[in-house]
Amino acid sequence: xxxxxxxxxxxxxxxxxxxxxxxxxxxxxxxxxxxxxxxxxxxxxxxxxxxxxxxxxxxxxxxxxxxxxxxxxxxxxxxxxxxxxxxxxxxxxxxxxxxxxxxxxxxxxxxxx
Amino acid sequence: xxxxxxxxxxxxxxxxxxxxxxxxxxxxxxxxxxxxxxxxxxxxxxxxxxxxxxxxxxxxxxxxxxxxxxxxxxxxxxxxxxxxxxxxxxxxxxxxxxxxxxxxxxxxxxxxx
Numbered sequence: 368x369x370x371x372x373x374x375x376x377x378x379x380x381x382x383x384x385x386x387x388x389x390x391x392x393x394x395x396x397x398x399x400x401x402x403x404x405x406x407x408x409x410x411x412x413x414x415x416x417x418x419x420x421x422x423x424x425x426x427x428x429x430x431x432x433x434x435x436x437x438x439x440x441x442x443x444x445x446x447x448x449x450x451x452x453x454x455x456x457x458x459x460x461x462x463x464x465x466x467x468x469x470x471x472x473x474x475x476x477x478x479x480x
Numbered sequence: 481x482x483x484x485x486x487x488x489x490x491x492x493x494x495x496x497x498x499x500x501x502x503x504x505x506x507x508x509x510x511x512x513x514x515x516x517x518x519x520x521x522x523x524x525x526x527x528x529x530x531x532x533x534x535x536x537x538x539x540x541x542x543x544x545x546x547x548x549x550x551x552x553x554x555x556x557x558x559x560x561x562x563x564x565x566x567x568x569x570x571x572x573x574x575x576x577x578x579x580x581x582x583x584x585x586x587x588x589x590x591x592x593x
Contacts (some may be wrong), residue, residue: 371523409570410524412580415562423580425549458523466578468514471523 370394371472372441377476386446386453387473392461398422399442400469401402401434401477404456416442417465452478484573486584493561494592501556501587503571513554514581515545519567527569529557530554541565554580568592 372391380386392399405419416436424432427434431449438443440471456476460469481508493499505511509551513529516524528539535547545556554571570582 371525402581402583409585410581410583412582415580426580454496460524460581466512466579468526468529469581470526471516473521473523 390459396461
C-alpha cells in the first residue's frame with residue numbers, strides 16, 4: 368500500500384504534546400479520509416477532505432483534533448495536548464472520487480507516554 | 481444508521497480447506513460493499529468491491545464474495561486457503577454515493593499447516 372504515503376510510521380509523544388500525522392494521497396487522488404484503529408477495536412471513520420475542504424467530519428472528536436488538506440502538500444491530522452487514550456493506529460486513505468474505492472496507507476502508530 | 485457485523489472474531493482453518501467469512505450490514509438502500517485484508521503492522525488492501533450488477537464478485541488472491549440482498553449479507557469465500565492468507569479481514573459499507581466507510585469489527589484468520 369506504499370502508494371498512499373503516511374509519515375511518520377511511528378510517533379511517540381508525551382502527554383500534553385502535539386502530534387502531527389501526514390498523508391500524501393496517491394497520484395491523481397483528491398479525496399482523503401482519516402480513520403483510527405484503537406486496540407481491540409475496528410477502524411472508525413474520522414474525517415473526509417477534498418482539497419482545501421472538509422466534506423464530513425462527523426467522526427472527529429470535538430476537541431483537540433483537526434485536519435486539513437491544503438492545495439499544495441499532504442493532508443495533516445493534528446492532535447493537540449495528546450492524552451493516553453489517543454494511542455492508536457491512524458490510517459489515511461485516498462480515492463480519485465467519492466464513489467471510487469479507497470486505497471489505504473500503512474498507517475501511523477501513535478504512542479503516548 | 482449504517483452498521484456492519486462480522487459475527488466471527490477469530491476463525492482457524494486448515495491449509496487447503498475452504499473458507500467463508502460472514503458479513504451482515506444494515507442500510508436502507510443498496511450500499512457499496514467492500515472486503516479489505518490487513519496483515520500485522522500494515523495498512524488495508526482492497527480484496528473486492530460490490531457497487532451494482534452481478535451479485536457474485538471476484539477479487540484478488542482467489543477471493544470472491546456474494547451479495548444477498550434478502551439476507552443483508554456479503555460473505556467472503558475462498559475455495560482453498562493458503563498459509564499466506566492468515567491476516568485480519570474487514571468488511572465495510574459505504575452509502576450509495578460513496579464517502580466514508582463503516583467497518584465491521586474484523587475477523588482474524590489463522591491457517592493451520
